[in-house]
Amino acid sequence: MIQVTNLKKSYGSLQVLKGIDVHIHEKEVVVVIGPSGSGKSTFLRCLNMLEDFDEGDIVVDGFYLKDPKTDLNKVREEVGMVFQRFNLFPHMTVLDNITLAPMKVRKWSKEKATEKAMQLLAKVGLQDKAHVYPDSLSGGQAQRVAIARALAMEPKVMLFDEPTSALDPEMVGEVLAVMKQLAKEGMTMVVVTHEMGFAREVGDRVLFMDGGVIVEEGTPQQIFDAPQHERTKSFLSKVL
Amino acid sequence: MMDFRFNIIVEYAPFFLKGVLWTIGLSLIGILFGTILGLAIGLGKMVQNRLVRLPFDWYVHFFRGTPLFVQILLIHFGIMPMFTAQPNPLVSGAISLSLNAAAYIAEIFRAGIQSIDRGQMEAARSLGMTHVQAMRYIILPQAIKRMIPPLGNEFIVLIKDSSLAAIIAAPELMYWGRAMQGQYYRVWEPYLTVALIYLVLTLSLSKLLHRLERRYDA
Numbered sequence: 001m002i003q004v005t006n007l008k009k010s011y012g013s014l015q016v017l018k019g020i021d022v023h024i025h026e027k028e029v030v031v032v033i034g035p036s037g038s039g040k041s042t043f044l045r046c047l048n049m050l051e052d053f054d055e056g057d058i059v060v061d062g063f064y065l066k067d068p069k070t071d072l073n074k075v076r077e078e079v080g081m082v083f084q085r086f087n088l089f090p091h092m093t094v095l096d097n098i099t100l101a102p103m104k105v106r107k108w109s110k111e112k113a114t115e116k117a118m119q120l121l122a123k124v125g126l127q128d129k130a131h132v133y134p135d136s137l138s139g140g141q142a143q144r145v146a147i148a149r150a151l152a153m154e155p156k157v158m159l160f161d162e163p164t165s166a167l168d169p170e171m172v173g174e175v176l177a178v179m180k181q182l183a184k185e186g187m188t189m190v191v192v193t194h195e196m197g198f199a200r201e202v203g204d205r206v207l208f209m210d211g212g213v214i215v216e217e218g219t220p221q222q223i224f225d226a227p228q229h230e231r232t233k234s235f236l237s238k239v240l
Numbered sequence: 241m242m243d244f245r246f247n248i249i250v251e252y253a254p255f256f257l258k259g260v261l262w263t264i265g266l267s268l269i270g271i272l273f274g275t276i277l278g279l280a281i282g283l284g285k286m287v288q289n290r291l292v293r294l295p296f297d298w299y300v301h302f303f304r305g306t307p308l309f310v311q312i313l314l315i316h317f318g319i320m321p322m323f324t325a326q327p328n329p330l331v332s333g334a335i336s337l338s339l340n341a342a343a344y345i346a347e348i349f350r351a352g353i354q355s356i357d358r359g360q361m362e363a364a365r366s367l368g369m370t371h372v373q374a375m376r377y378i379i380l381p382q383a384i385k386r387m388i389p390p391l392g393n394e395f396i397v398l399i400k401d402s403s404l405a406a407i408i409a410a411p412e413l414m415y416w417g418r419a420m421q422g423q424y425y426r427v428w429e430p431y432l433t434v435a436l437i438y439l440v441l442t443l444s445l446s447k448l449l450h451r452l453e454r455r456y457d458a
Contacts, residue, residue: 048366050362050365050366073365073368073369073370074368076365076366076367076368077367079366080366080367081363081366083359083362083363085359087357087359087360087362087363089364089378090382091381100367101364101367104373104377105367105368105369105373146363149367150366150367153368
């Protein structure tokens with residue numbers, strides 16, 4: 001589904017990604033962990049080209065992102081993204097937030113988009129919030145709407161960029177529950193998170209990043225129970 | 241001041257009426273073309289490429305950094321004669337006001353757009369929207385709301401600044417005030433009348449804008 005080869009990126013003289021190689025399979029849930037500044041968010045944002053990269057290749061669903069002939073908008077239609085700070089559109093109701101892209105990008109009718117949106121709102125437990133504006137939602141509710149908004153495009157892959165980091169602790173659970181459900185349904189997911197419990201329980205594979213490289217990867221059991229590298233051990237000893 | 245002569249104001253009323261219509265006309269033209277041009281220049285100023293951006297930057301530097309008074313004289317006596325032997329002062333005035341307002345409006349436009357959180361554009365693009373779609377449905381609706389107060393300010397300034405066109409004998413409100421003063425050697429009657437009419441114009445506009453602001457807030 002996603003093939004990343006020798007991905008490198010620098011901000012000026014600071015190299016934040018120093019050659020990432022990873023293959024993400026269909027229906028796989030890959031969780032990326034690591035200290036802040038390790039490049040994991042930048043890596044994730046390269047996957048839908050919100051962040052351009054300097055070297056290497058990323059192939060998403062058959063599209064070479066660096067190929068000038070690739071229509072990035074087409075790629076992004078298939079790659080949903082959930083942000084740390086939700087980024088809901090504050091001037092639109094929850095329902096309009098969800099239906100906008102399916103109507104304008106996928107050219108669905110209003111009826112079809114609304115029906116889909118209401119289904120998704122039911123799925124994330126927020127049917128009653130369809131007609132309110134985002135500023136009246138709690139953080140957990142806003143993030144669930146943001147997930148519904150991304151799912152409305154019926155993407156093949158979902159990217160999560162620290163989706164629970166801006167939430168009050170008591171709201172983390174409701175968002176993780178939605179993500180867990182999504183994983184169970186077979187969605188291909190790449191999740192950057194600090195939630196080790198989620199990584200262990202839901203992840204098919206865990207990537208530990210530090211200093212712009214993938215230091216270690218493996219099943220959650222391998223990474224959490226028998227880490228091989230010193231840096232992995234030291235990181236885990238601080239967060240677990 | 242003791243012997244305020246209302247009768248000469250009444251006598252000049254038809255001229256003031258004609259003048260105020262031109263003042264409104266100049267202001268509306270300035271608002272319309274200033275806004276259109278301002279949008280274009282504001283967009284030009286947001287281009288990544290520095291070389292492309294340069295002329296737009298300097299446009300704003302020039303029109304914000306020199307007095308409108310000087311610009312009017314340059315345009316009427318310098319630029320316009322290159323195109324026509326008998327420059328029409330109303331046309332020169334309208335062009336000067338539009339070009340000048342465009343510089344300020346460009347900045348208002350740019351600041352409004354750049355005040356919108358970057359995450360909004362990212363969210364829109366991540367959903368597959370094109371840059372134009374993201375601008376149209378996500379960024380501009382939010383930015384315009386923030387642009388209304390400073391734009392209103394600019395429009396009020398524009399109404400008042402149109403009085404500078406009197407210096408090239410454009411027959412707007414201020415021109416007739418000066419004409420009346422010249423004819424009767426009176427100060428208070430013409431200039432108080434003129435001031436009052438400008439005040440009515442600017443207050444009406446600010447009331448209108450206030451209403452617009454509230455409607456956008458709802």
